[in-house]
Amino acid sequence: MESASAVTIGVMKRLSAKALVTSSGVLSDPIITIDADRIVRIATRDEEAVDSVDYEFPDCTLTAGYLDIHFHGIAGHDVMNASTEGLGEVARHLAHAGISRFLPTTVTAALDDTLTALENMATFIEAGMLDGGAQAAGIHIEGPFLSHGKRGMHPAEFLLPPSPELLKRLWEASRGNLGLMTIAPELPGALETIRYAVSLGIRCSVGHSMATKSETLAGIEAGAVTATHTFNAMRPLDHREPGILGVVLDRDDLYAELICDGMHVAPEMVRLWLKAKGPDRAILITDCLAAAGMPDGTYKAGGTVVRIKGSACVTDEGTLAGSIITLDRAVENFLRMTGAPLPVAARLAASNPARMLGLPEELIPGAWADFNLYGTQGERRGTMLRGELL
Structure with missing residues (x-):
C-alpha cells in the first residue's frame, strides 16, 4: 500500500x-x-x-466496503454459538478482509438453540459497532423452512414446516433484527409465511428447494425478491420443467446469490449466471463457515460436523457444505473467472446486496x-x- x-x-x-x-x-x-x-x-x-x-x-x-449477506462464521467462531465477544472477533476478521457490513446467518438447528442464537446476535447488533470491526446489518435465517430434498448440510431432524406463527417467534427472538429469510416456496405454509415476512420488512430468498416453475413463481408473487446460492441446493434445470433455477436465471426483477469459491459453481456457470442476471441483480456471497482460516480438520457449523481438507468443506455424508473464503477472495475469483472489470465485481459485493436489503446506499x-x-x-x-x- x-x-x-x-x-x-x-x-x-x-x-x-x-x-x-x-x-x-x-x-x-x-x-x-x-x-x-x-x-x-x-x-x-x-x-x-x-x-x-x-x-x-x-x-x-x-x-x-463489501457486504456479505450469507455468512456463518470464521476463524473458529460460529455465529450460532459465539458469544458477543466472539461475534466481535468475527467482525474484526471480516473488516480486515474488506467487509464493512455482514448478516450473521443461522443454520438449521434445534428450535431452542436457534432462538438463543438469534437473541445473542440481536444483543451484538444492539450493542453497536466495535472499533475495527464490520457492522452486523441484520440477521439472515437459513432454515428451518427448507426442503428435505435439498437440505444440503442442514440436519433433517430440525427442519420445520413454515408458518407465520413460527416466524413470529423467530422475529421476536431477534428483536426485529431479521433482514433476510431463506425459504423453500413449495412447502405447505410457505406462501403465507413469505407474505407475513414481507409485512415485517424481511426480504425473502427462495432456496434449498425442489420448487417447480409454478411454485417458484407463486413464491415471487408472495414477495420473494432473491435466490439463495444459485445452482446449489436447487432443483436441476430441465428444458420442459425449468423449475426454480430456470425462473431465477430468467427473471429480470429477481436478485440471485452465488458462491464464487471455485468449488460450488464451475467457471462456465459463473459466467452464465452473470450473463443472465447482469451487473444489477447478481450478488456475490461466501456462505463462509467457522472453519475458514483454520487448518485442515474437523469443525462444526451449528450442530453439524464438517471436515476441511484443502479447499473443500464437506459433511460426514460427503455433502459439500459452505465455503471457507471471505468476500474479497470471492471477488478475486469472480474477476479471474469472468474477466469482468473491477467496478462490476464491486457492485456485486457491495451495491447489489445493499439495494436488495433496502439498506442505505454506500459512498x-x-x-x-x-x-x-x-x-x-x-x-x-x-x-x-x-x-x-x-
Missing part, C-alpha cells in the same frame, strides 16, 4: 486516489472529505483544488467512510473502515 501523509485539517480528513467506484459509475481523481467516520463530500480535483490531503493513493482504485455524503483499496493489477491492497486505515 502506498504511504499516506498525515495532515490535520480541523476535524476533517481528505482522501485522494486514482479512481472511485460508486454504484453509478467510476469517478476519476476523486477528493473525498471525511468528518470523523462519515463521508461529507465527494468531488474531483477539477472541482475541488486542495493543497494537501491526509491520505493519498495515486495508484489505487477505491471501492465501497454518498452521510454514509460511512468504508473503502477497499485496489492496485493497478486488480489486487486488494487494504481497507479503510469508518475513516481509519486498518
Whole structure:
C-alpha cells in the first residue's frame, strides 16, 4: 500500500486516489472529505483544488466496503454459538478482509438453540459497532423452512414446516433484527409465511428447494425478491420443467446469490449466471463457515460436523457444505473467472446486496467512510473502515 501523509485539517480528513467506484459509475481523481467516520463530500480535483490531503493513493482504485449477506462464521467462531465477544472477533476478521457490513446467518438447528442464537446476535447488533470491526446489518435465517430434498448440510431432524406463527417467534427472538429469510416456496405454509415476512420488512430468498416453475413463481408473487446460492441446493434445470433455477436465471426483477469459491459453481456457470442476471441483480456471497482460516480438520457449523481438507468443506455424508473464503477472495475469483472489470465485481459485493436489503446506499455524503483499496493489477491492497486505515 502506498504511504499516506498525515495532515490535520480541523476535524476533517481528505482522501485522494486514482479512481472511485460508486454504484453509478467510476469517478476519476476523486477528493473525498471525511468528518470523523462519515463521508461529507465527494468531488474531483477539477472541482475541488486542495493543497494537501491526509491520505493519498495515486495508484489505487477505491471501492465501497463489501457486504456479505450469507455468512456463518470464521476463524473458529460460529455465529450460532459465539458469544458477543466472539461475534466481535468475527467482525474484526471480516473488516480486515474488506467487509464493512455482514448478516450473521443461522443454520438449521434445534428450535431452542436457534432462538438463543438469534437473541445473542440481536444483543451484538444492539450493542453497536466495535472499533475495527464490520457492522452486523441484520440477521439472515437459513432454515428451518427448507426442503428435505435439498437440505444440503442442514440436519433433517430440525427442519420445520413454515408458518407465520413460527416466524413470529423467530422475529421476536431477534428483536426485529431479521433482514433476510431463506425459504423453500413449495412447502405447505410457505406462501403465507413469505407474505407475513414481507409485512415485517424481511426480504425473502427462495432456496434449498425442489420448487417447480409454478411454485417458484407463486413464491415471487408472495414477495420473494432473491435466490439463495444459485445452482446449489436447487432443483436441476430441465428444458420442459425449468423449475426454480430456470425462473431465477430468467427473471429480470429477481436478485440471485452465488458462491464464487471455485468449488460450488464451475467457471462456465459463473459466467452464465452473470450473463443472465447482469451487473444489477447478481450478488456475490461466501456462505463462509467457522472453519475458514483454520487448518485442515474437523469443525462444526451449528450442530453439524464438517471436515476441511484443502479447499473443500464437506459433511460426514460427503455433502459439500459452505465455503471457507471471505468476500474479497470471492471477488478475486469472480474477476479471474469472468474477466469482468473491477467496478462490476464491486457492485456485486457491495451495491447489489445493499439495494436488495433496502439498506442505505454506500459512498454518498452521510454514509460511512468504508473503502477497499485496489492496485493497478486488480489486487486488494487494504481497507479503510469508518475513516481509519486498518
